[in-house]
Amino acid sequence: xxxxxxPTRLYVGIFLILLTLTAATVTASFFDLGGRLNSANVLxxxxxxxxxxxxxxxxxxxxxxxxxxxxxxxGAGFFWLAILIALTMSDxxxxxxxxxxxxxxx
Amino acid sequence: xxxxxxxxxEDAEQQREAATLGMWAFLITEIxxxxxxxxxxTVYRSTYFDAFAEGSRHLDLVLGTVxxxxxxxSSLTMALAVQAAQRSRRGPQVVxxxxxxxxxxxxxxIKAVEYGHKFExxxxxxxxxxxxxxxASNVQLFFSFYFAMTGxxxxxxxxxxxxxxxxxxxxxxxRFTGSYYNPMEVSGLYWHFVDIVWIxxxxxxxxxxxxxx
Numbered sequence: 001x002x003x004x005x006x007p008t009r010l011y012v013g014i015f016l017i018l019l020t021l022t023a024a025t026v027t028a029s030f031f032d033l034g035g036r037l038n039s040a041n042v043l044x045x046x047x048x049x050x051x052x053x054x055x056x057x058x059x060x061x062x063x064x065x066x067x068x069x070x071x072x073x074x075g076a077g078f079f080w081l082a083i084l085i086a087l088t089m090s091d092x093x094x095x096x097x098x099x100x101x102x103x104x105x106x
Numbered sequence: 107x108x109x110x111x112x113x114x115x116e117d118a119e120q121q122r123e124a125a126t127l128g129m130w131a132f133l134i135t136e137i138x139x140x141x142x143x144x145x146x147x148t149v150y151r152s153t154y155f156d157a158f159a160e161g162s163r164h165l166d167l168v169l170g171t172v173x174x175x176x177x178x179x180s181s182l183t184m185a186l187a188v189q190a191a192q193r194s195r196r197g198p199q200v201v202x203x204x205x206x207x208x209x210x211x212x213x214x215x216i217k218a219v220e221y222g223h224k225f226e227x228x229x230x231x232x233x234x235x236x237x238x239x240x241x242a243s244n245v246q247l248f249f250s251f252y253f254a255m256t257g258x259x260x261x262x263x264x265x266x267x268x269x270x271x272x273x274x275x276x277x278x279x280x281r282f283t284g285s286y287y288n289p290m291e292v293s294g295l296y297w298h299f300v301d302i303v304w305i306x307x308x309x310x311x312x313x314x315x316x317x318x319x
Contacts, residue, residue, distance in 0.1 A: 015178060
């Protein structure tokens with residue numbers, strides 16, 4: 001049986017990168033990176049979180065070494081999550097972009 | 107054919123792939139479950155940004171950061187437990203599983219201390235919630251999300267620790283070897299998934315607008 005066994009130093013390396021990224025995201029939160037409603041800070045924090053999640057999925061969860069079908073399942077899961085959040089926010093954030101006609105009776 | 111391969115599978119490899127795929131199908135439903143909470147959080151954070159930032163600054167950053175490190179550490183020990191099973195080493199399996207349980211309990215203990223502080227400071231949403239300042243009701247909404255999201259996460263951790271205890275007993279009996287370790291592999295997937303949820307919860311809840319004092 002050809003089970004792919006990853007070396008211990010790879011797991012420890014990923015662990016150390018994850019700890020470094022945690023320190024980075026905490027440090028970054030103390031700087032005002034600008035943007036409306038802190039958007040630059042949010043972008044940095046979420047990019048780091050996505051990077052950490054990707055490392056966990058690829059190496060700790062062995063997806064990097066899994067069959068294509070697993071890739072399709074994992075990709076579909078996160079893609080649908082992106083749809084859920086992107087379409088919801090495209091509604092909420094774009095409200096008020098276009099002037100509404102005056103309500104009835106005013 | 108090996109005795110651990112069920113009759114409807116061609117071989118152990120196919121059985122392992124089926125188990126992994128099934129676990130991922132379950133984890134996708136979990137992604138969508140937590141996804142609803144994350145989407146709701148995103149909507150209200152963009153609507154009541156100042157109140158969410160006020161509430162977030164009130165969370166204990168030190169405890170939150172320590173807990174993040176503990177949970178990442180528990181993912182490492184879980185991954186090493188699975189690796190020990192792949193290598194058919196019984197002793198390290200049990201040791202790494204026990205370490206994972208210990209780190210999981212440490213996380214829950216720190217979370218309990220944090221919850222205790224929130225109760226003392228009247229920050230639990232409901233009749234006794236009190237907050238000085240103009241955004242009180244919106245800050246209460248932030249704490250509702252805080253308790254709902256960390257509470258659901260903690261519930262998943264408790265279920266995970268239950269699984270780990272069962273795995274430890276099985277591992278001690280030498281049930282998992284390089285040719286059969288599916289329960290270890292799929293429980294590992296679950297544990298790492300719970301870690302990923304926290305990886306997103308931590309910056310969203312603890313790190314909003316920290317630079318304003």
